[in-house]
Amino acid sequence: MKSLAGKAVVITGAGSGLGAAYARHAAALGASIVVNDIGAPAAQATVDAIVASGGTAVAHAGDISSWSYAQSLVDACIDAFGAITGIVNNAGILRIGKILDLTEADLRRMIEINLIGTAACASHAARRMLAAGKGGSIVNVASGSQAGDVALGGYGATKGGVASLTYSWAMELRGSGVRVNALSPLAETAMAAQNKALMAEQAASREVHYATLPDPESNAPVVSFLLSDAAEKINGQVVRIAGKQLSFVTHPLIADPVVEGNWSFETVNAAFADTLIGQQQPLGLGYARKPN
Numbered sequence: 001m002k003s004l005a006g007k008a009v010v011i012t013g014a015g016s017g018l019g020a021a022y023a024r025h026a027a028a029l030g031a032s033i034v035v036n037d038i039g040a041p042a043a044q045a046t047v048d049a050i051v052a053s054g055g056t057a058v059a060h061a062g063d064i065s066s067w068s069y070a071q072s073l074v075d076a077c078i079d080a081f082g083a084i085t086g087i088v089n090n091a092g093i094l095r096i097g098k099i100l101d102l103t104e105a106d107l108r109r110m111i112e113i114n115l116i117g118t119a120a121c122a123s124h125a126a127r128r129m130l131a132a133g134k135g136g137s138i139v140n141v142a143s144g145s146q147a148g149d150v151a152l153g154g155y156g157a158t159k160g161g162v163a164s165l166t167y168s169w170a171m172e173l174r175g176s177g178v179r180v181n182a183l184s185p186l187a188e189t190a191m192a193a194q195n196k197a198l199m200a201e202q203a204a205s206r207e208v209h210y211a212t213l214p215d216p217e218s219n220a221p222v223v224s225f226l227l228s229d230a231a232e233k234i235n236g237q238v239v240r241i242a243g244k245q246l247s248f249v250t251h252p253l254i255a256d257p258v259v260e261g262n263w264s265f266e267t268v269n270a271a272f273a274d275t276l277i278g279q280q281q282p283l284g285l286g287y288a289r290k291p292n
């Protein structure tokens, strides 16, 4: 039997780029897919490709930043396939801008789509999954830029917000059978092309850099895995896929050493001078290597 047989999955922003790759891959593994995109022709093109390959999919065009549209999208999956067992909150936008350039309009639109849209779809899906009592998998989409990146402050903030939603909702739903994870993908897409001119400056500012970007298809098996019952023990994680590298992204924790004292300006100053000054955390995406 195919790994996703019997699954009914909504994938947002699946008219192109990574979302289309996720939809095609999950459909090939037997899932029935609701293909959402803000562009109706793009959504239909993904559906046509899936159906031509013998898969099952329906298109549902709309803007996921609308809380009520998100509900109708989730309900469309139940109408079409009798259930919703998974959702991939992939739809997102990138607006580039350093601290002095980022506009209010760009920041607000990123928050509306990347953060509020993800929250709306996840919340409605969780409500339906809990009511059905058969578990489910919510896959959000974060980004390496949640660690901070040059000209990606606003975008990274929305993705850091998505990671925080993932952690909180995984805690709340623990034990219910509904799992919440996030993916931190990497691919050559229309969005990545927007960032091309900045790549050299960004790479010089952080430990991790990539000479070339992988195909969207190389990310898709991880999404299909998280949607499957094989991932039933995986919850509350941000999973990073970057070409041949598969890993978790570290959760923000309180760092060692924890200095204890009765804190005044003078003792805080001394704690920094004596201990914390050498313990500052890195900026930007790097590797949290375990000491040998």
Ligand SMILES: NC(=O)c1ccc[n+]([C@@H]2O[C@H](COP(=O)([O-])OP(=O)(O)OC[C@H]3O[C@@H](n4cnc5c(N)ncnc54)[C@H](O)[C@@H]3O)[C@@H](O)[C@H]2O)c1
Binding pocket: 012, 013, 014, 015, 016, 017, 018, 019, 036, 037, 038, 039, 042, 062, 063, 064, 065, 089, 090, 091, 092, 093, 113, 117, 141, 142, 143, 144, 184, 185, 186, 187, 188, 189, 190, 191, 192
């Ligand atoms: N490409 C990468 O390397 C990379 C890295 C990290 C995270 N991501 C994230 O992965 C996701 C997909 O990225 P991509 O590179 O494929 O982007 P993309 O721009 O190539 O494709 C995004 C798709 O989402 C759709 N979309 C945009 N706004 C929408 C809305 N309001 N409602 C419904 N659909 C909407 C677009 O029409 C488009 O088809 C995004 O959340 C992005 O932030 C991408």
